[in-house]
Amino acid sequence: MFTILIIEDDTDLSNFLTRLLQLENYLIFEAGNGLEAETILKNTQPDLVITDIIMPDQDGIGTINMLRKKHPEIKIIAISGGGRILSADYLEIAYKLGAHHVFSKPFDNKELLVKVKELLGQK
Amino acid sequence: MNGLKILYLEDSEFDVEIVRYLFEQEKIKFNLQQVRNKEDYLRQLEDFKPDIILVNFSLRSFEGIEALHIVREKNPEMPVIFLSGILGEENVIEVLKSGATDYVLKHRLGRLIPAVHRALHENREKAKRIQAEKLIHKYDFIVNVSRSMFTLVDRQYIYEDVNDAFCRAHDLIRDEIIGKSLSKLWGNEVFEKYIKKNFDQSFSDNIVRYQAWFEVPKYGLRCFEVTFYPYKELGQDVTHTVVETIDITDRQKADALQKMLYTAIEQAAEIVCVTDSEGIIEYVNSAYLKVTGYKLKELIGKSFKIMLTKEHPDEFYDQISESISRENNWRGNMKIRKKNGDPVEVYSSISPVRNSKGEIIQHVTVQRDITDETRIQNYLQHVHRMETIGTLAGGIAHDFNNILATIIGHTEIAMEDLQKENPSFHDLEQILKASNRAKDLVNKILSFNRQMEPKIEAVNIGSHIQDTIRMLEGSIPEKIKIKTNLNEKCPPVLADPSHIHQIILNICTNSFYAMRKKGGTLYINLQNQQLDENFIRIFPNIKKGKYVRIDFRDTGTGMKQDIVKGIFEPFFTTKPVGEGTGLGLSVVHGLIKNMKGEILVESKPGKGSTFSVLLPVSNMQPVRKK
Numbered sequence: 001m002f003t004i005l006i007i008e009d010d011t012d013l014s015n016f017l018t019r020l021l022q023l024e025n026y027l028i029f030e031a032g033n034g035l036e037a038e039t040i041l042k043n044t045q046p047d048l049v050i051t052d053i054i055m056p057d058q059d060g061i062g063t064i065n066m067l068r069k070k071h072p073e074i075k076i077i078a079i080s081g082g083g084r085i086l087s088a089d090y091l092e093i094a095y096k097l098g099a100h101h102v103f104s105k106p107f108d109n110k111e112l113l114v115k116v117k118e119l120l121g122q123k
Numbered sequence: 124m125n126g127l128k129i130l131y132l133e134d135s136e137f138d139v140e141i142v143r144y145l146f147e148q149e150k151i152k153f154n155l156q157q158v159r160n161k162e163d164y165l166r167q168l169e170d171f172k173p174d175i176i177l178v179n180f181s182l183r184s185f186e187g188i189e190a191l192h193i194v195r196e197k198n199p200e201m202p203v204i205f206l207s208g209i210l211g212e213e214n215v216i217e218v219l220k221s222g223a224t225d226y227v228l229k230h231r232l233g234r235l236i237p238a239v240h241r242a243l244h245e246n247r248e249k250a251k252r253i254q255a256e257k258l259i260h261k262y263d264f265i266v267n268v269s270r271s272m273f274t275l276v277d278r279q280y281i282y283e284d285v286n287d288a289f290c291r292a293h294d295l296i297r298d299e300i301i302g303k304s305l306s307k308l309w310g311n312e313v314f315e316k317y318i319k320k321n322f323d324q325s326f327s328d329n330i331v332r333y334q335a336w337f338e339v340p341k342y343g344l345r346c347f348e349v350t351f352y353p354y355k356e357l358g359q360d361v362t363h364t365v366v367e368t369i370d371i372t373d374r375q376k377a378d379a380l381q382k383m384l385y386t387a388i389e390q391a392a393e394i395v396c397v398t399d400s401e402g403i404i405e406y407v408n409s410a411y412l413k414v415t416g417y418k419l420k421e422l423i424g425k426s427f428k429i430m431l432t433k434e435h436p437d438e439f440y441d442q443i444s445e446s447i448s449r450e451n452n453w454r455g456n457m458k459i460r461k462k463n464g465d466p467v468e469v470y471s472s473i474s475p476v477r478n479s480k481g482e483i484i485q486h487v488t489v490q491r492d493i494t495d496e497t498r499i500q501n502y503l504q505h506v507h508r509m510e511t512i513g514t515l516a517g518g519i520a521h522d523f524n525n526i527l528a529t530i531i532g533h534t535e536i537a538m539e540d541l542q543k544e545n546p547s548f549h550d551l552e553q554i555l556k557a558s559n560r561a562k563d564l565v566n567k568i569l570s571f572n573r574q575m576e577p578k579i580e581a582v583n584i585g586s587h588i589q590d591t592i593r594m595l596e597g598s599i600p601e602k603i604k605i606k607t608n609l610n611e612k613c614p615p616v617l618a619d620p621s622h623i624h625q626i627i628l629n630i631c632t633n634s635f636y637a638m639r640k641k642g643g644t645l646y647i648n649l650q651n652q653q654l655d656e657n658f659i660r661i662f663p664n665i666k667k668g669k670y671v672r673i674d675f676r677d678t679g680t681g682m683k684q685d686i687v688k689g690i691f692e693p694f695f696t697t698k699p700v701g702e703g704t705g706l707g708l709s710v711v712h713g714l715i716k717n718m719k720g721e722i723l724v725e726s727k728p729g730k731g732s733t734f735s736v737l738l739p740v741s742n743m744q745p746v747r748k749k
Contacts, residue, residue: 010525016532023536079528106528106562109535 002120003027005046007037007063008079013105017050020109021116034063046074047120051099053080068098075119077112079103127153127243130173132190134159138206141232142177149236164190168197175239180207180218180226188221195222200249202242206235272368275354278326280305280319283363294340325351325364334371346375394469396488402427405485414492416462427488430459432466447475448483456493468494520565527565531558581615581741582623584671585649591627592647599635602642609649613671617741622714629707630675630734636698637679637732648674652737665721669740676733682726690724 004026008014011032018028029044031037037049051063067074078099101115129146133139139157146153156171158164167173176194180187187205194201205218205226218226224245225238266273272289276282281304290297305322306314324331331351338344348371354363388395394411398404404422412419415430431440435457446453453473458466469490476485534554541548592605599605616623634645652672659667682690686697691712715722719739726732 010522010529012529013525013532016529016536020532020536105524106531106558109532 001025001027002048002122003029003044003046004116005029005031005037005040005044005049007031007034007049007051009033009052013052020113024113024116026116034066037063038066041071045071048075048077048116050077050079050116053078064099075100077101077103077115077119079105079107127151127175128171128173129153129155129175129177130164130167130171131155131157131177131179132159132164132187133157133177133179133206135179138179138229142235145232145235151236161190165193168194173201175202175204175242178203178205178223180205180214188217191221191223200246202239202246204235204238204242206232270370272366274366276305276322276364276366278362280314280322282308289368292339292341321349321351322364325353326361328353328361334375342370345370345372347371392491394490394492396427396430396490398427398486398488400483400485402486414461414467415459421462432458432460434458434466443473447473447486451475459490467492468497523565524562527558527562531555531562534558578619578621579617580620582618582620583613583615584623584673584738585609585611585613587620587623588627588647588649588673591624591631595628595631600639600642603635603638604644605631605647606644607647607649609647610651613649613651614669614740616671616718616738618718618738622718626711626714626736627673629711630736633708633734634675634677634679634732637677637681640680643678643731646674646676648672648676650674651740654737662721664716664719665737666719666739670720670737671740673736673738674733675736676731678731681728681730681732682724683728687724687726691722 004021006014006017006021006028008017008030009032014030014032018030021028029040029046031040037051049063049067053061064076064078067076076099078101080102100119103112103115127146129142131139131142139155143155146155156167156173158167176190178187178190187207191203191205194203199222202224203222205223206229207214207226208229215226224242227235227238267287269286270288272292273286274282274289275284281302282300285297285300290300293300300308305318309318321331321333330353332348334346334348336344336346348369350367350369352365352367353361354365356362388408391408392410394414395406395408396404396411397406404425404427407419407422411417412422439457443453443455451474454471456468456470458468461467470493471488471490473486473488475483476487478484534551538548538551538555541551588607588609592607596605631645637643638645650672652670654665654667654670656667659665690708692709712722715736715738721737723735723737724732725735
């Protein structure tokens, strides 16, 4: 069973992602921000992290940075709502920093699931 | 001698008759009054007011000497002639010493008339002398109390006289000057070079006048007006020159100040108008004429009311008058009328000019044309509003997308579980459809927002031109055609793509407007261009090197030189009011300048215009357009 860590500050959205992925039999951990994620990572090693890019406390970018440094084997999917900060294209930066894929919200459920399967090496 | 009044102190009638006879013989008009005693004598002195007094020395009742003293007290000049019998020498001396004018022996009365003549003559002479002395005293005072300097110079160029002011200014006393020659006092060189010719001119009976700055020991460097007046002694030709020197430094300074103020006002960009207390225009500066379109003679003497517009109610003008009389100033925005009737928005400052009694004698109005300022301010407010909306939109979009993702996500999950035949499936489909529309809406807002931020990348000009034309082709009239000649080998330009789009769009719009009546063709040409020293010399802000050149040539109405000069100025437009802001080409100009490029215009009325845009090339690879 694969473990997925979801880092997302919007509760409703986090709940939805959990439900969607649980239906596919993944074990889900939820964190509301980068700091909570680090706490969880002390005790658990997920196979995949899905993280929002712009969050209070620790930007998703910082989280991605931290993951690549400390847990380089974990796959990362970044998702972005766009809009709040105008001047940088965060998605491009996320790619450059090492997210394996980037989705922008709202995304298509099927596409997300396909990508998750791909990154986890599932057929 | 008309009516010579003779007072004769004599008791002998016989003697009186003789004297009368003598005067009659001389055919002298006279009026002889005889008195015999002191009282009559005194009375007649008062009433009769004699011109001459004859006194019988030997009168017993009233001593002649006493009579003499009496008259001498009041009238020291009165001729008094003593008549007597034989006088001892002592008596004669006494008589003359006590002030008698003359004495005549009674047995030699032949001497009387001559004595009278001589006495009167001497008196007259004395009176003349006194008169002359009074006159001299008067003019001496006037000349020496004056603050202007006066000198009297003879034909040998020697000072004959100078006034006190002259002495004071040169720190000399009169004795040091009078009798000396000018060349001795001022130096031969100075005299020969500067002074002599003026004297010679005036000796030839000319008035010479000039103004000059020079130093005087007492007051330093001052400005003087010097006048040489030729002087002729009575009955002669020019014998002297009178030189008058007036200190006009204050006047010069006042003139210089006035000139400076006048120049300042005349060349000011602000418009200045001065009216009298009734509002009749007395003065306007050149800026006033330029802004309002009037000529000077159309304004001077007219009421300022011709400048007012109906756009302000009467209360507005009333409140201005009140402010002026109460606080000596009114400041604020108002509209005034140009000659052609158009309104001009001005920021005005109006102040009264008061006389020493405090009454208002004039009004001074200084105004600044703020039409452009107002437009720019409105434009900036507009931009600011848009930016605010953009920021808001950006902020909302993020959360909105989160919510949409949740809605869409759960809906999709629910749809997975249902069969297509289930009625709820259809409802869920509608939810999905609506949510996707919401997603597109948010993206549109976000993309609009992103346009506000310049985003530099390597732009392929050719493809941008093609995109823009595709966009325009749908909306231009049939009679206008576009032909392009785009060199594919042109390297990219480092720029914000939306700026390039704006430049192409605005220039094309301008060309289409020029061809709107008769139609025509817009030729767009894209080539490489190397800029060398010759070009740089004319356009110093441009660097040498590789550029792309885009030529936009239209076959429209063309422009006259004076229009070409102004087309890149903000708000410059030949379009009627309401059509166009006049900002299009100025935006183009600004954008090109920011990219360190250049834009050139060539135009002939009736033939068309060519806009050539030069942009420096970049070494980067162009971003592939999505």
